[in-house]
Amino acid sequence: MCIRDRLLPDHVANQIAAGEVVQRPASVVKELLENAIDAGATSIKLLIKDAGKVLIQVIDNGKGMSETDARFCFERHATSKIKSAEDLFNLQTKGFRGEALASIAAIAHVELKTKQENQELGTCLKIEGSKIQSQELVSTPKGTSIAVKNLFYNIPARRNFLKSNTVESRHINDEFQRVALVHPSIDFSMYHNDSEVYRLNVSNLRQRIVAVFGKKTNEKLVPIDETTDVLNLSGFVSKPEFAKKKRGEQFFFVNNRFIKSPYLHHAVANAFDGLLASGYHPSYFLYLTVPTNTIDINIHPTKTEIKFDNEKILYAIIRSTVKHSLGQYNVAPALDFNRDSTLDVPYDFKDKKIDREPNISIDRNFNPFKTEVQKNIQFPYKREKTTDWESLYTDIESPEPQVSLKTDENQLFSDTIPANKTHQIHGKYIISTIKSGLIYINQNLAHQRILYEEYLENITVKEAMSQQLLFPLEINFSKDDINLIREIKPDIESTGFLFDKIDKETLIIKGIPTTINESQVTIILEQLLDDIKNEIPETSFSQLDIMAKSLAKSMAIKTGTQLTLEEQENIVERLFSCKEPNHSPYGKPTFITIDIQEIDKKFGL
Numbered sequence: 062m063c064i065r066d067r068l069l070p071d072h073v074a075n076q077i078a079a080g081e082v083v084q085r086p087a088s089v090v091k092e093l094l095e096n097a098i099d100a101g102a103t104s105i106k107l108l109i110k111d112a113g114k115v116l117i118q119v120i121d122n123g124k125g126m127s128e129t130d131a132r133f134c135f136e137r138h139a140t141s142k143i144k145s146a147e148d149l150f151n152l153q154t155k156g157f158r159g160e161a162l163a164s165i166a167a168i169a170h171v172e173l174k175t176k177q178e179n180q181e182l183g184t185c186l187k188i189e190g191s192k193i194q195s196q197e198l199v200s201t202p203k204g205t206s207i208a209v210k211n212l213f214y215n216i217p218a219r220r221n222f223l224k225s226n227t228v229e230s231r232h233i234n235d236e237f238q239r240v241a242l243v244h245p246s247i248d249f250s251m252y253h254n255d256s257e258v259y260r261l262n263v264s265n266l267r268q269r270i271v272a273v274f275g276k277k278t279n280e281k282l283v284p285i286d287e288t289t290d291v292l293n294l295s296g297f298v299s300k301p302e303f304a305k306k307k308r309g310e311q312f313f314f315v316n317n318r319f320i321k322s323p324y325l326h327h328a329v330a331n332a333f334d335g336l337l338a339s340g341y342h343p344s345y346f347l348y349l350t351v352p353t354n355t356i357d358i359n360i361h362p363t364k365t366e367i368k369f370d371n372e373k374i375l376y377a378i379i380r381s382t383v384k385h386s387l388g389q390y391n392v393a394p395a396l397d398f399n400r401d402s403t404l405d406v407p408y409d410f411k412d413k414k415i416d417r418e419p420n421i422s423i424d425r426n427f428n429p430f431k432t433e434v435q436k437n438i439q440f441p442y443k444r445e446k447t448t449d450w451e452s453l454y455t456d457i458e459s460p461e462p463q464v465s466l467k468t469d470e471n472q473l474f475s476d477t478i479p480a481n482k483t484h485q486i487h488g489k490y491i492i493s494t495i496k497s498g499l500i501y502i503n504q505n506l507a508h509q510r511i512l513y514e515e516y517l518e519n520i521t522v523k524e525a526m527s528q529q530l531l532f533p534l535e536i537n538f539s540k541d542d543i544n545l546i547r548e549i550k551p552d553i554e555s556t557g558f559l560f561d562k563i564d565k566e567t568l569i570i571k572g573i574p575t576t577i578n579e580s581q582v583t584i585i586l587e588q589l590l591d592d593i594k595n596e597i598p599e600t601s602f603s604q605l606d607i608m609a610k611s612l613a614k615s616m617a618i619k620t621g622t623q624l625t626l627e628e629q630e631n632i633v634e635r636l637f638s639c640k641e642p643n644h645s646p647y648g649k650p651t652f653i654t655i656d657i658q659e660i661d662k663k664f665g666l
């Protein structure tokens with residue numbers, strides 16, 4: 062659609078009006094980022110020089126503009142986003158006034174480069190103080206780049222009014238965060254004076270928050286999720302013990318727009334009543350979705366304030382949902398298994414009533430793994446993946462006894478045995494010789510343990526890797542299952558799944574963990590729901606734990622799978638890099654050993 066057809070009549074195009082939209086460099090950042098999102102970009106880059114006073118540039122890979130649109134986008138009320146007043150009540154886009162670019166062009170030097178998919182050459186347009194200086198065809202990638210230079214060059218009073226670079230940068234940072242936090246499925250990066258400030262890959266919401274605010278944030282987050290007729294509420298609040306003296310990290314987004322609402326803030330603060338020392342503030346990242354006809358976002362030009370029709374109800378829902386989630390967190394501290402940043406596997410034998418102790422050596426001294434696990438020492442190859450498995454069998458006779466793992470490994474894999482190969486038998490067991498005799502590793506159970514710990518680590522400390530699907534996957538579930546999926550959405554997403562939409566009975570998936578392939582998705586999710594439904598709620602096992610177990614079970618190498626020598630060794634190596642290599646996540650032994658004495662006995666020796 063051509064913008065020209067939609068020009069809204071306006072006679073007030075001047076610098077004074079520009080002042081309404083553009084108060085400072087951060088305002089330009091906000092408008093440009095929002096335009097890029099409205100243009101459907103999946104990757105957006107922000108370049109800043111000298112706190113935006115010298116340069117603000119946004120480069121996107123969105124749909125771009127035709128030559129005509131490029132010329133007209135700087136006209137006041139040139140918007141391609143609404144056609145009638147009614148559209149105002151059903152806005153799907155960030156912008157709608159058609160005044161941002163016009164305002165910016167009135168008070169800065171602007172260079173626009175843009176190209177649509179089907180165009181061979183793009184358009185480059187230079188504007189200064191609303192006047193077009195030049196227009197030419199350029200070769201440029203699909204999408205749009207808008208560079209805004211020397212902001213307020215023609216309004217010295219405004220330019221002088223700008224605060225220090227530190228302050229203006231902080232405002233820019235705030236705007237960037239507010240946009241990045243609602244669009245985890247868009248790849249964002251930001252550079253200030255050529256150095257990288259943010260590099261945010263496509264991820265789920267939790268990971269995006271962690272990517273913006275740092276790794277430590279992950280352990281602080283309590284998920285919030287509530288669906289009602291008037292409001293969908295999701296996101297995270299910080300655990301009370303992580304409250305801050307300073308306010309900050311407090312975000313409300315309504316229908317994907319950052320808003321400020323002292324009233325709703327009060328609802329959250331109220332939910333923390335009695336949990337915080339006075340003077341401390343919780344962090345929160347709350348995403349509200351409300352029917353568009355129940356809000357009016359048009360009451361402020363910079364659109365950070367909002368009027369709700371049913372404020373009181375929203376207040377009550379927010380307050381009780383946050384309270385409830387905090388309560389759940391308090392009664393279920395097992396959820397909090399990432400407390401001390403080391404991976405604290407919430408694996409509790411007592412709770413699980415495992416009556417069978419793994420059938421290994423009777424004499425504890427013969428079981429080096431056990432000591433290992435209790436000492437919580439990591440095997441060296443966890444860090445040095447290149448470590449040669451074979452080296453474990455050699456060079457044990459260390460002159461002085463070391464407390465290191467190496468010693469323990471060496472106790473197991475004696476030097477008296479030549480560099481050893483593993484063997485697979487019956488498509489089921491990996492066998493190898495060890496100092497005391499033989500070791501039989503069950504490939505399926507061992508791999509379950511490996512994946513289980515990897516998932517827990519992904520969920521809690523690392524960012525899970527996600528692969529975006531070319532075509533989103535639609536899977537149908539019962540209403541009940543869909544409700545359950547909604548409940549555990551943040552947790553599932555932290556394993557690398559990315560959900561596009563959850564409808565009444567359909568789940569649309571746009572990204573999956575890199576460790577699985579598309580054909581497995583349905584089975585894995587069905588199994589997961591089953592496992593969650595069947596888990597007795599009284600156990601201290603968190604949902605994350607159940608998920609990690611379920612995924613590990615579904616995705617582990619099956620019995621009957623032939624393994625190459627390399628694959629066998631890989632399993633052995635990774636198993637013994639685990640925190641608890643002795644058991645599968647469901648409590649079965651992952652390996653057994655047979656002492657030479659036992660073998661001797663069979664021979665009657």
Ligand code: ADP
Pocket residue numbers: 064092096097099100121123124125126134135139140141142155156157158159160161162163204205
């Ligand atoms: P609004 O966003 O309110 O429509 P703007 O002044 O911000 O008004 O932008 C004017 C028009 O220019 C938009 O409606 C859109 O058609 C076009 N436009 C602006 N930025 C971009 C972009 N990054 N990619 C594609 N089109 C854009």
Ligand code: MG
Pocket residue numbers: 092095096155156157159161162
């Ligand atoms: Mg806009």
